[in-house]
Amino acid sequence: MPDEEFLLLGEALWLEFVNTAESPPVGRDSLSDPGEYLRWTKAVRIEPPRDASAFNDALTLRTRLLALARALDTGRNPPPSAIEAINRLLVGMEGREQLVRVGGNWQLRIQPVRPPSALEAVAQSAAQTLANPIAVIRRCANPGCGLYFSDESPNQSRRWCSRSRCGDTGRIERRRNTPRPTPMITEG
Protein backbone atom coordinates (compact mmCIF):
# COMPACT_ATOMS: atom_id res chain seq x y z
CA MET A 1 0.00 0.00 0.00
CA PRO A 2 1.60 3.30 -1.01
CA ASP A 3 2.23 6.02 1.57
CA GLU A 4 -0.04 8.36 -0.41
CA GLU A 5 -2.96 6.63 1.29
CA PHE A 6 -2.40 9.07 4.16
CA LEU A 7 -1.96 12.80 4.00
CA LEU A 8 1.31 13.45 5.82
CA LEU A 9 2.55 17.00 6.30
CA GLY A 10 5.94 16.21 7.80
CA GLU A 11 4.75 17.64 11.12
CA ALA A 12 5.38 16.29 14.61
CA LEU A 13 4.17 12.69 14.83
CA TRP A 14 1.31 13.49 17.22
CA LEU A 15 -0.06 16.11 14.82
CA GLU A 16 0.07 13.65 11.91
CA PHE A 17 -1.88 11.31 14.21
CA VAL A 18 -4.44 13.97 15.15
CA ASN A 19 -4.82 14.93 11.49
CA THR A 20 -6.04 11.44 10.63
CA ALA A 21 -9.23 12.22 12.60
CA GLU A 22 -10.38 15.07 10.43
CA SER A 23 -8.65 14.72 7.11
CA PRO A 24 -9.81 16.99 4.34
CA PRO A 25 -12.55 17.26 3.32
CA VAL A 26 -13.17 18.17 6.97
CA GLY A 27 -14.38 15.31 9.07
CA ARG A 28 -13.12 12.32 7.07
CA ASP A 29 -11.54 9.73 9.36
CA SER A 30 -8.58 8.13 7.63
CA LEU A 31 -8.11 5.56 10.43
CA SER A 32 -11.49 3.90 10.23
CA ASP A 33 -10.40 0.31 10.92
CA PRO A 34 -7.45 -1.65 12.41
CA GLY A 35 -6.04 -2.30 8.93
CA GLU A 36 -5.81 1.40 8.18
CA TYR A 37 -4.18 2.00 11.56
CA LEU A 38 -1.59 -0.70 10.81
CA ARG A 39 -0.83 0.90 7.44
CA TRP A 40 -0.59 4.34 9.04
CA THR A 41 2.06 3.12 11.55
CA LYS A 42 4.04 1.83 8.57
CA ALA A 43 3.61 5.09 6.66
CA VAL A 44 5.05 7.10 9.58
CA ARG A 45 7.65 4.38 10.33
CA ILE A 46 6.77 3.52 13.92
CA GLU A 47 6.25 0.14 15.58
CA PRO A 48 3.17 -1.61 14.20
CA PRO A 49 0.42 -2.48 16.70
CA ARG A 50 0.70 -5.97 18.21
CA ASP A 51 -2.96 -6.88 17.82
CA ALA A 52 -6.32 -5.52 16.75
CA SER A 53 -7.19 -4.41 20.31
CA ALA A 54 -4.48 -1.73 20.03
CA PHE A 55 -6.76 0.07 17.59
CA ASN A 56 -9.26 1.03 20.31
CA ASP A 57 -6.43 2.35 22.51
CA ALA A 58 -5.20 4.37 19.54
CA LEU A 59 -8.61 5.94 18.96
CA THR A 60 -8.94 6.83 22.65
CA LEU A 61 -5.55 8.52 22.63
CA ARG A 62 -6.38 10.31 19.38
CA THR A 63 -9.57 11.77 20.92
CA ARG A 64 -7.50 13.12 23.83
CA LEU A 65 -4.84 14.58 21.54
CA LEU A 66 -7.42 16.14 19.24
CA ALA A 67 -8.83 17.94 22.29
CA LEU A 68 -5.27 19.00 23.12
CA ALA A 69 -4.66 20.39 19.61
CA ARG A 70 -7.98 22.27 19.70
CA ALA A 71 -7.15 23.75 23.10
CA LEU A 72 -3.68 24.87 22.01
CA ASP A 73 -5.02 26.34 18.75
CA THR A 74 -7.59 28.42 20.65
CA GLY A 75 -5.20 29.52 23.40
CA ARG A 76 -6.74 27.39 26.14
CA ASN A 77 -4.90 25.27 28.70
CA PRO A 78 -4.23 21.64 27.75
CA PRO A 79 -7.07 19.41 28.98
CA PRO A 80 -5.95 17.40 32.07
CA SER A 81 -7.21 14.18 30.42
CA ALA A 82 -4.73 14.70 27.55
CA ILE A 83 -1.82 15.28 29.94
CA GLU A 84 -2.81 12.17 31.93
CA ALA A 85 -2.97 10.07 28.75
CA ILE A 86 0.49 11.29 27.68
CA ASN A 87 2.03 10.71 31.11
CA ARG A 88 0.47 7.25 31.37
CA LEU A 89 2.27 6.24 28.17
CA LEU A 90 5.55 7.94 29.06
CA VAL A 91 5.74 6.11 32.40
CA GLY A 92 5.93 2.77 30.58
CA MET A 93 8.93 3.80 28.49
CA GLU A 94 12.23 2.40 29.66
CA GLY A 95 15.51 4.13 29.10
CA ARG A 96 18.90 5.02 30.48
CA GLU A 97 20.40 8.45 30.89
CA GLN A 98 23.30 9.02 28.54
CA LEU A 99 25.51 11.97 27.70
CA VAL A 100 25.04 12.96 24.07
CA ARG A 101 26.89 15.65 22.10
CA VAL A 102 24.30 17.96 20.49
CA GLY A 103 25.41 20.97 18.46
CA GLY A 104 28.73 21.21 20.28
CA ASN A 105 27.16 20.88 23.75
CA TRP A 106 26.79 17.90 26.04
CA GLN A 107 23.22 17.04 26.89
CA LEU A 108 21.76 14.44 29.21
CA ARG A 109 19.32 12.34 27.18
CA ILE A 110 17.21 9.30 27.91
CA GLN A 111 18.20 6.54 25.50
CA PRO A 112 15.38 3.99 25.13
CA VAL A 113 16.25 0.35 25.87
CA ARG A 114 13.61 -0.82 23.39
CA PRO A 115 11.84 0.87 20.47
CA PRO A 116 8.79 2.79 21.73
CA SER A 117 5.40 1.35 20.87
CA ALA A 118 3.34 3.33 18.37
CA LEU A 119 1.32 5.13 21.04
CA GLU A 120 4.39 5.74 23.21
CA ALA A 121 6.06 7.41 20.23
CA VAL A 122 2.96 9.55 19.63
CA ALA A 123 2.77 10.51 23.32
CA GLN A 124 6.46 11.37 23.39
CA SER A 125 6.00 13.62 20.37
CA ALA A 126 3.11 15.46 22.06
CA ALA A 127 5.18 15.81 25.24
CA GLN A 128 8.06 17.33 23.24
CA THR A 129 5.71 19.91 21.72
CA LEU A 130 4.21 20.82 25.10
CA ALA A 131 7.70 21.17 26.57
CA ASN A 132 8.84 23.38 23.68
CA PRO A 133 8.21 27.03 24.61
CA ILE A 134 8.33 28.24 21.00
CA ALA A 135 5.99 25.67 19.44
CA VAL A 136 2.59 27.17 18.56
CA ILE A 137 -0.17 24.83 17.40
CA ARG A 138 -2.49 26.20 14.76
CA ARG A 139 -5.28 24.97 12.54
CA CYS A 140 -5.04 25.58 8.82
CA ALA A 141 -6.80 28.81 7.81
CA ASN A 142 -8.51 27.09 4.90
CA PRO A 143 -12.02 26.32 6.26
CA GLY A 144 -12.23 23.31 3.95
CA CYS A 145 -9.05 21.82 5.40
CA GLY A 146 -8.73 22.00 9.17
CA LEU A 147 -5.38 20.21 9.55
CA TYR A 148 -3.24 21.08 12.56
CA PHE A 149 0.40 22.11 12.35
CA SER A 150 3.13 23.47 14.56
CA ASP A 151 4.07 27.03 13.65
CA GLU A 152 7.78 27.43 14.26
CA SER A 153 8.25 30.28 11.78
CA PRO A 154 10.34 33.18 13.17
CA ASN A 155 7.39 35.59 13.53
CA GLN A 156 4.78 32.85 13.95
CA SER A 157 2.88 33.95 10.88
CA ARG A 158 2.24 30.58 9.27
CA ARG A 159 -1.44 30.21 8.32
CA TRP A 160 -1.59 27.14 6.14
CA CYS A 161 -0.93 23.43 6.63
CA SER A 162 1.04 23.73 3.44
CA ARG A 163 1.37 26.58 0.98
CA SER A 164 0.95 24.31 -2.00
CA ARG A 165 -2.12 22.55 -0.57
CA CYS A 166 -4.06 25.46 0.96
CA GLY A 167 -1.96 28.64 0.77
CA ASP A 168 -2.93 29.19 -2.84
CA THR A 169 -6.66 28.61 -2.23
CA GLY A 170 -7.57 32.27 -2.77
CA ARG A 171 -5.71 32.34 -6.06
CA ILE A 172 -7.38 29.10 -7.18
CA GLU A 173 -10.83 30.53 -6.33
CA ARG A 174 -10.09 33.65 -8.35
CA ARG A 175 -8.85 31.59 -11.27
CA ARG A 176 -12.00 29.44 -11.12
CA ASN A 177 -14.19 32.55 -11.50
CA THR A 178 -12.29 33.79 -14.54
CA PRO A 179 -14.19 32.81 -17.73
CA ARG A 180 -12.29 30.26 -19.73
CA PRO A 181 -11.86 30.63 -23.47
CA THR A 182 -14.29 28.47 -25.38
CA PRO A 183 -12.48 25.33 -26.53
CA MET A 184 -12.21 24.84 -30.25
CA ILE A 185 -13.91 21.67 -31.37
CA THR A 186 -12.57 20.14 -34.51
CA GLU A 187 -14.35 17.33 -36.22
CA GLY A 188 -12.78 14.61 -38.15
Ligand SMILES: [Zn+2]
Ligand atom coordinates in the same frame (compact mmCIF):
# COMPACT_ATOMS: atom_id res chain seq x y z
ZN1 LIG B 1 -4.75 23.17 4.89
